[in-house]
Amino acid sequence: MTTADPEQAPARGTTAHPTERVAALRPAYQADLAHGTDRFFHRRRTDCPWCASAALRTRLRTTDLLQHKPGRFTLDTCEDCGHTFQNPQLNAKGLEFYYRDFYDGLGEERLGKTFSARTGVHRKQARSVLPHDPAPRYWLDVGTGHGHFCTTARDVFPSTTFDGLDHSQGVELAERAGRLRRGLRGELPELAPRLAGLYDVVSMLHYLEHTTDPSRELASARQVLRPGGLLLIEVPDPRSRSARLLGRWWLPWLQPQHLHLAPAANLRRRLEALGFTVVLEQHGEAHDPIDLLAAVWLFLDRLAPREDAPWHPGGPPGRLRRVLRPALLLAGAPLLVAAMLLDRLLAPVAGRTGFSNAYRLLARRTT
Numbered sequence: 002m003t004t005a006d007p008e009q010a011p012a013r014g015t016t017a018h019p020t021e022r023v024a025a026l027r028p029a030y031q032a033d034l035a036h037g038t039d040r041f042f043h044r045r046r047t048d049c050p051w052c053a054s055a056a057l058r059t060r061l062r063t064t065d066l067l068q069h070k071p072g073r074f075t076l077d078t079c080e081d082c083g084h085t086f087q088n089p090q091l092n093a094k095g096l097e098f099y100y101r102d103f104y105d106g107l108g109e110e111r112l113g114k115t116f117s118a119r120t121g122v123h124r125k126q127a128r129s130v131l132p133h134d135p136a137p138r139y140w141l142d143v144g145t146g147h148g149h150f151c152t153t154a155r156d157v158f159p160s161t162t163f164d165g166l167d168h169s170q171g172v173e174l175a176e177r178a179g180r181l182r183r184g185l186r187g188e189l190p191e192l193a194p195r196l197a198g199l200y201d202v203v204s205m206l207h208y209l210e211h212t213t214d215p216s217r218e219l220a221s222a223r224q225v226l227r228p229g230g231l232l233l234i235e236v237p238d239p240r241s242r243s244a245r246l247l248g249r250w251w252l253p254w255l256q257p258q259h260l261h262l263a264p265a266a267n268l269r270r271r272l273e274a275l276g277f278t279v280v281l282e283q284h285g286e287a288h289d290p291i292d293l294l295a296a297v298w299l300f301l302d303r304l305a306p307r308e309d310a311p312w313h314p315g316g317p318p319g320r321l322r323r324v325l326r327p328a329l330l331l332a333g334a335p336l337l338v339a340a341m342l343l344d345r346l347l348a349p350v351a352g353r354t355g356f357s358n359a360y361r362l363l364a365r366r367t368t
């Protein structure tokens with residue numbers, strides 16, 4: 002290997018060794034954490050953001066089980082409409098802090114692999130539009146990340162032009178890689194006025210739950226659709242029996258990223274009020290059979306001493322920690338396999354038994 006080519010130099014950006022990258026990021030994270038995590042939150046709400054009812058109850062208290070960044074998070078449920086939401090909610094500073102190095106930076110490579118392995122899921126999501134519009138001309142995927150959904154959807158709709166929108170840099174990489182015609186970086190409500198009426202289909206797949214104001218996002222989706230255009234939505238189902246059964250170990254709670262989890266009836270009514278007609282509602286078809294496997298994994302990952310990360314105050318892990326983690330994960334392997342098999346076994350009946358962890362809505366803009 003030659004070091005004459007600057008692209009090959011190991012110290013450059015993402016090509017640096019993981020330990021060096023973690024060490025380089027540590028000072029900034031420690032500075033952010035020096036005054037605690039309270040400054041990352043808005044004030045706690047006393048009313049439901051969906052229906053304004055004051056009848057709230059605490060549904061879940063948890064921590065960041067994926068990145069293990071410091072902080073505590075609470076989800077409240079509205080007794081009147083069933084809307085479930087993070088309360089207090091992260092503010093802009095908090096969102097930046099907790100998203101940093103998840104989809105980009107340190108987390109990019111890991112997640113890129115996860116998402117590119119989800120071709121089967123993406124194909125099913127795309128195919129649900131087929132009976133309602135076999136050949137849309139322009140499709141906008143909102144919250145597209147690195148644009149992997151569009152790559153698969155293009156197999157189902159070969160004549161369709163795909164654009165993607167996301168607030169992270171992944172969308173620009175996706176445009177450069179040719180996965181999208183246009184990679185629009187920013188927030189939908191801000192970009193919507195100049196995209197008005199341009200699209201035949203808008204998809205929001207596991208996107209709305211990440212937004213600070215889902216109703217505003219739906220209104221913006223209507224704005225960028227032409228009359229008669231279709232809006233495809235998939236979100237986690239807070240009414241899922243798995244959510245009750247697995248508690249904080251239910252992956253779709255995904256704290257602290259998921260700010261709003263709306264039951265299907267709420268989303269239907271809001272769409273109808275905005276001038277949409279819901280043409281399809283699916284539960285079992287949107288189920289992703291990973292709940293048990295993910296719960297066991299999250300539990301083991303918390304038990305086993307963790308790998309180094311720049312938000313932990315200490316340095317790289319010592320020898321004991323480096324040996325313990327793989328040993329514990331190895332010991333947990335049979336449990337992981339059993340959970341995975343059970344997930345697959347139960348998947349065909351998840352919709353009928355109330356265990357589906359997500360639902361899908363397809364709505365047509367009628368006015």
Ligand SMILES: [Zn+2]
Pocket residue numbers: 049050051052053054079080081082083084
């Ligand atoms: Zn409510």
